[in-house]
Amino acid sequence: MLHTVRAETLSDADREALLDSLSKLHDEAESKVDGKFRIALAAFKNAMGSDDAAIELYLNCMERVNFDEEKKKAADFRDWKRKEAEKLSDPGMRLALRHQLRWLILTMQSIPEKADRTKLAAEAQQAVDTIFDEIEKLKGQEEILGQSVMSTVFARAYDINHIKVENWPLNPVELDSIYGEVILPPLRRPSQLAGLRAAWIKRIQQEGSKAQYWSGRRGGGGGEERKGAPAPSGPSPAYTRFLEETQPKLQWDMEIDLYRSGDESGAATRMLAHLEKHIAHPSAKAWSDQLKQLLKPAAAPAPAAPPEAGTTAP
Structure with missing residues (x-):
């Protein structure tokens, strides 16, 4: 069916009727x-x-x-x-x-x-x-x-x-997003420091469980071993890598978060001890530089310039 097209302006009554119909359609869709x-x-x-x-x-x-x-x-x-x-x-x-x-x-x-x-x-x-x-x-x-x-x-x-x-993270094991976007933000204030640290510790433990149980061969009877084959001994390479590389990094990130949320004294002390313990970690130099920047006193405001000759200071 062909519709006739011609120039014609909408009257106020027509506008109101169309808006009313649009509102009803919106309400129906929402319902x-x-x-x-x-x-x-x-x-x-x-x-x-x-x-x-x-x-x-x-x-x-x-x-x-x-x-x-x-x-x-x-x-x-x-x-x-x-x-x-x-x-x-x-x-x-x-x-x-x-x-x-x-x-x-x-x-x-x-x-x-x-x-x-x-x-x-x-x-x-x-x-x-x-x-x-x-x-x-x-x-x-x-x-x-x-x-x-x-x-x-x-x-x-x-x-x-x-x-x-x-x-909102779209699966329940996307730990980086779950903690970063959902769990940790409400805890980042001085009154919630204990809760913030507890949440970080849980996250680190859970990341470790992922590496231990969901990364191929696992020590301690996990993994997908062949039937009748002896269970492999010791942790998997993925779990070993987690313990040596990822866990220290997450622990450092935790202390940075605690420092910025108000626990400056305790976190700075723990970061120094962390550096001493993990001095051979690939990120150790970057951590040292980061801590140095955090510990630098805030720069004092520059003194006001003296008034030029012939002018009156405010």
């Missing part, structure tokens, strides 16, 4: 998004409650997204389940799915502009702590836990995967 969120949150919270509920929702979402929406046969889904039976029955996978759902819920709660970031920071700390308290049960689940929760089969099945998330 649909809110309803979608509420339905998804309820499903995710229910599935997070047990291993059986988590795998049931996972299978339902897989069937919907990868089979029903792709117009595949029910027999194809049954064949897929049969091939994946061992993986799907793994308690570690089911536990990982529950952690993934928990982080997806937190991610959704972070989206509104008025989200309580301090409350979310505390909940994020609990979520991350729980994962690393159970890390030995989560061997081989790095892929699930490292996946963006907004690209999971859960998010896709409930049609929330297109929603933009800002200033």
